[in-house]
Amino acid sequence: MHNVTFKWRLAQFLLISGLICGLIPAANSATISVFATPAPGAKDFYKSAMKETDLNKKIELLLSAVKEAPDYIDALRELGLAYGKIANYTESEKYLLAAYSTNAQEQNKQQKILLLYELSQVYQELNRLIEGEESLRGALGLALESDDIWKLNMALAKNLVKQEKFNDAMLAANNANDSPGVKRVETVVLIKSIEQQINLRAIYTEATKAQKAENFSKAKELFDSILQTAGSKYKDVGERLSQVNAEISSNQNTQILENVYNKAVALEENGKNKAALRLYKNINFEGGYKDSAIRFENLAAQIDKIEQETELNRLYSQGIAAAEESNWFEAWVAFEEIIGKNPQFKDVPLRLAEAKLQVNKNQSESLLARFYAEGLAAQSRGELIKARTFFLKICKIDPNYEDAQILLEDLESKISEKKLTNSRDARISNPELEKLYLSVEKEISLKNWKRAIVLLEKIQIIEKGFLQSDTLLTYCKRQLFGYGDDSKANLESDSDLFLSSVILSIILVPLLGFLAVSPALRVRFLLAKKKYVAAAQIYEKILIKHPNRINIFPKLAHIYLLAGRKDDQAIKIYKMIMHLNLSAEYHSQISSILTQNYISETNTADADGIHLLEAALADEFKKKNKDDDQADGFTGE
Incomplete structure (x- = not known):
């Protein structure tokens, strides 16, 4: 043609x-x-x-x-x-x-x-x-x-x-x-x-x-021989060889995926769900194979359901055991957590209601309230050792109960310090302190709390604990910041009336718990669940409305320490604790935090910074001496 x-x-x-x-x-x-x-x-x-x-x-x-x-x-x-x-x-x-x-x-x-x-x-x-x-x-x-x-x-x-x-x-x-x-x-x-x-x-x-014919191994061998003889430009050898290599690689990957898939299926059939789930996850990460995605979702849902059911049963058993031991507060916490996960689980709603009721009943007749009243009564009678015993029991059971920790610190200070047993001798021994103390009494009678605090601070500098001036200083500070009854009866130290009012309030507050749970109880509940943010917010709201409630500071500082907070808000509260000399048991920990914060923020030395550094060094020195004493066989008793 x-x-x-x-x-x-x-x-x-x-x-x-x-x-x-x-x-x-x-x-x-x-x-x-x-x-x-x-x-x-x-x-x-x-x-x-x-x-x-x-x-x-x-x-x-x-x-x-x-x-x-x-x-x-x-x-x-x-x-x-x-x-x-x-x-x-x-x-x-x-x-x-x-x-x-x-x-x-x-x-x-x-x-x-x-x-x-x-x-x-x-x-x-x-x-x-x-x-x-x-x-x-x-x-x-x-x-x-x-x-x-x-x-x-x-x-x-x-x-x-x-x-x-x-x-x-x-x-x-x-x-x-x-x-x-x-x-x-x-x-x-x-x-x-x-x-x-x-x-x-x-x-x-x-x-x-x-x-x-999909005989890729043979095709690769033949195309490779052409490549070595004539190069990749011979016809479409380069392109075909790439296709063959891709097919071989894909087949190898497919074989690997097949092996892993079969292993995952076998594990699932033998009840080893978590191990199977991990293998399905790896397969899906490589793009999936067969029904691996569906199997992963179904198995994950099954595992979640089993784990949730197991956790609910664990909490339920925990709540039942606590209720049987009349530990209604622990039962409340357990049943409350179950409600958050599954409100219709078994008979939990009824049991939770019963636990709340029992907590409120027990609160009105609690041992803590009786110990607190007995401690205050003993303190008012001057039986300091006996009062300390009651407050030690309270703090051992619940360190955050009311202001027990603060009262315990005051008692420890009074007992540990050497005081003049006779106020007359004390006054005669130091006329200057006598004069200052009389001025304090005058300022208190005039409700001039700031002036009284200044005078008491001077007394503390000259002789700490003079005529129980440290206790009186705490009292004046509480009056200044709006905490406590500043009535004439209190100013005149009518201890019997004061004690009666305290005991009455202790009895009435739990009874009112039937109608509304107190902030302190809510905080305890949240702390038991380790919900530190929510617990702190309760006291923070109280301070917003009543910024002079100094009894809130130690409680809030305690929550901040539990949460490990070192932000500006926490630093502010820590400084207030140190400045007002509250909650001595936290001083070492707070001093360390404030010192670290000071070092990180500035390189210049000022009075506050030096004070913090000295306090930190003193704490370290005390710890070292204590360790040395223990090493030498001394207990300090």
Whole structure:
């Protein structure tokens, strides 16, 4: 078919050229000669063109020559070659065909062979390999010389290699090698190259079949051999090898996922749900496999349900046990936590209501209240050791109960310090303190709490605890900040009336708990659940409304310490504790926090900073001495 195409193009060109040049005569006309000598002007243009080195000018001269003599074979051929040199292969083909058609009429075989060869080179540049092949085969049909046969067979073999007609290419190369009197190394190299191409094609065909059959290991091996021999640019070997490697990697990953999936399923079937859940999670992280995502969700929900049920049953058992032991507060905490997780769990709502009721009842008759009343009574009678015993019991059971901790500190201070047993002797022994103390009594009678505090502070500096001035100082501070009854009866130290009012309040407050839970009880409840933020907020709200309630400071500081707070709000409360000398049991811990805060905020020394550092060093010194005493066998008793 391609041979017919080439011949049709040639016949068409001859027809057009004949009509233009008058070479095809009418019927019964005399034959016109086509061997006319080119006109002198055409020869001059041709000679000038052959001397010209500028291809564009050369082409202009040759066009002028052809215009003067359209059948000028040499000019037509040179014009075709010149256009080929500037890569205008369409024009090159046009003029080489014109030269060939003229030559065909003149029957000059050698020129015909040459023109067909040159046309084949143009077709190769135009990637019209079949037409190039036809041109070369036509030239071989005319060639008689060994060199021509060798040259044409070599060109034909290379053309056929590009068309991947390797068997025909091998035949043409062997014909070139068999040319009489012609033995060249180039021919042997070409034959070996064709043999290699034939081998590569066979390997490539086998590799593509293996890839299609999903035998990726074999396909990889074959494509790798092609890659090593011909490189990645041989056909689509590079792309196919990437595809094969991806499939192999995917298969390996799939196998791994399959193994892990099977292991997870086996663990799930054996009841090892948590281990199975971890494996499903790993599989899903890699993109999932089979129904791993659904299995993960179902198993996670199942585990959550079991754990929740287990936790609820644990809390329920804990609440029941506490209730059986009449530990209603612990029962309340347990049942309350269950309600937060599942309000309809068993009979928890009823049990929670019963626990609350029992807590309120017990609160009205609590041991703490009785101890507190007994402690106050003993203190009012001057039985300090007995009062300390009651407050020690209270603090052991509940350190946050009312102001028991503060009262205990006062008692410890009174007992531990050496005081003058006789107020008369004390007054006589130090007239200056006598005068200051009288001034304090006067200021108290006038309710001038600030002035009384200043005077009492002076007394503490001169002689700490003089005539129980430390207790009186605490009392004045509480009156200044709005805590306590500042009635005339209190100012006159009517201890019996004061004690009665305290005991009455202790009895009445728990009874009112039936109607509303007190802040202290709510704080205790929240602390039991370790909800420090909520517990602190109760006291913070009280301080907002009553900023002078100094009894709140130690309780709030205690919560802050439990929560480990060191923010500005906590630092403010800590400083207030230290400044008012409240809650001595927290001083060491608070002093350490304030010291660290001071060091982190500033590098300059001021009075407060020095005081804090000294306090911290003193605490460390006390701890060291205590450790040394224990190491030496001393207990301090």
